[in-house]
Amino acid sequence: MSSTEHSRIDTSVPHPARRYSYWLGGKDHFAADRESGDAIAAAFPAVVALARANRAFLGRAVRFLAESGVHQFLDLGTGLPAPDNTHEVAQRITPESRVVYVDNDPIVMVHARALLQGDPRGRTAYLEADVRDPAAILAHPSLRETLDLAAPVGVLLVTTLHFVHDDAQVAAVVQHLLDAVPSGSHLVLTHGTMDFSTPDGVAAYEKMFAAGGTDVRARPKHAIEQYLTGLEIVEPGIVPVSDWRPDASADRPVSADLQIYGVVARKP
Template sequence: MDRDIDTGSAHSARIYDYIIGGKDHYPADREAGDAMCREWPALPVHMRANRDFMNRAVRHLAAQAGIRQFLDVGTGIPTSPNIHEIAQSVSPASRVVYVDNDPLVLALSRGLLNGTPEGRTAYLEADLREPASILGAPELRATLDLTQPVALTVIAIVHFMMDEDDAVGVVRRLLDPLPSGSYLAMSIGTAEFAPDEVGRVAREYAARGMPMRLRTHAEAEEFFTGLRLVEPGITQVHKWHPDDTATEPIRDEDIAMYGAVARKP
């Protein structure tokens, strides 16, 4: 049975959906998004750049690294192209497991499980903070072969994990059981490029029960200890393998997210 969806309180996934132009949000989310954009008008640019980074990273992993299995933790509200659409456009046999713990995401995800006949997609309701429940889930074991490389994608979520949540340790526990040749792709919130503006946005989130832990470049590096970073390493998301789809230049000060992709030796 689905859990009730709290439509009266703003939710990070729905705020994100609203700001990037989606349709799955409620008045509380729109109020929050509008307040945040007043504090930092570049927020939509920042969020779209993060989404574009994820798309480029997945395409790189599928087309250049030959990855055919993806584990996406903290999926958020489906927004096309989704990971399985990108991966299966490269190799129709690609397999994807989406993980989130929000009931609205669960309800909406039912429509995204339709991938190619050759591939497979699954949705798992679980919490990033409980890696064992993710890795041991029957849905995951039925979809992914953990003896073969897997790309673990953790996009725009660890900034909602406080120090006591041990984000680095959680990501490591998800990555440790994956075989050599697997990859980690992450985007990590930072306030290093627009500290005042991003700080005000963080206060708006915190006022709605969503405190944020923004990280420095050095702190972002901790997630990739022992891994081999794909060039150009840890950089602002718009600078990671940029393509020619951007309609206008993006200023560094309008991006508050580091992105990186790394291979497990």
Template sequence: MTHQPPLGEQPPEPINPHIPHPARIYDYLLGGKDHYEADRAAAEETIRRAPQVRESARANRAWMRRAARYLVGRGVRQFLDIGTGIPTSPNLHEVAQRISPDCRVVYADNDPVVLAHARALLRGSREGRTAYIEADVRRPDEILRAPELWRTLDRDRPVALMLSAILHFVRDEEDPAGLVATLRDALPPGSYLALSHTTNDIQPERAADAAAVYGERRAAALMVPRPRHRVESFFAGFDVVDPGVVQLPHWHPDGPVRPRHLDEVWLYGGVGRLGTG
């Protein structure tokens, strides 16, 4: 009988440099260097159709850091970040552990390039821990069964589930709300959800045109922008904290929000808390 490695410790899938991957496209938009020609071509075509995507990517990364600081400030010391992306410093664990070195972070992504970089670069503090799972948000049960998850995180303490710009790569027929609910139901009381998502509310035709690049280029996942009420629906079972689900620049900004910035950032984001009852 052929030996199979434990779930969460499977060998990485082979890298196909000819198929654009959202994580590598995102890396290009952020000014990174870990991508292939297919990723660059897809990113440049997206920028041609909607120049705002680059600023949206930067705004999303900045929101993730603000959300992490907010959560640590509320006493959270454990994070599950699904759809990690290629490491771009400061990463989630760096932000969290800079405030509280005992924070623990589990990263999950399905791109082997991300896996290779994560294992090499994502090193936590001595007091805290970091771990990595090769997994897909569309298979939440596999994430929850991965040995590294509960070897790293304490089931009895609150966890912040981070879904940063990932659910818009889940099609409606794949039931994104159901995926979030499965993850939510496994979280301890007092846990949080931090979620951001691309929207088609601001410039619908241009947003649809940009999202179509993922299909035309046969990317590893399609992009599905959604209106605010659909993004809000993913917080079912959570009490959304102020200021609610808003355009990312409005979510606990570090300074004044420029009106022009709102035209350039096509994402909503929010944070919700599970009840303790």
């Protein structure tokens, strides 16, 4: 890592990608990320299992898209490399698959460029950018060189949108991305929710969110449905990630306090 890159990494502030890596058992995190992760896990013990279930959902969803004929992927909010990254899953099925990874954490991009080397018959690219500026992402030369936006694209927003707190901004981001891709493209989305919690659990979450103890803006199912307007929702619909087409051997955690919705939808 260069001195310039290191200077842009604020290790005193927790970052979602590094905290997620901590929950997944990764090594690329700092004290602030571990403290934040431990505090959230203390309030909601299921969060680590849910993070792992979310990761497993990503693999199943990418496999479904690849088997359905989608061979290009825009992975927004990539996170740090972990087993079964998007290009690895897709290129096992179609070696020519192309993937653009996007994250706003410099350390993610450093590790991605070093570790995420795909099948030479396909292509991978890495953009340091923020999902809240989809126009800049879509106009980036590396994206345009890697993806053909006239052909179907899998747009992956996996545990990304709940870090954008403004509802209207989330809707605008999703619409902008979907407007840029053609018929046959798919949206893969996961999002934290408190729909399954007790009133006490909701109160504890709201208190933690207000105090800055968590940066996840949980949303109800009906809010997520609004982001899918005009799309064909793939069965089984909007469900907890562990219930979306689970593998026979999958560990299916059930949480009374916290859950992550997952959904795949096709642009007609």
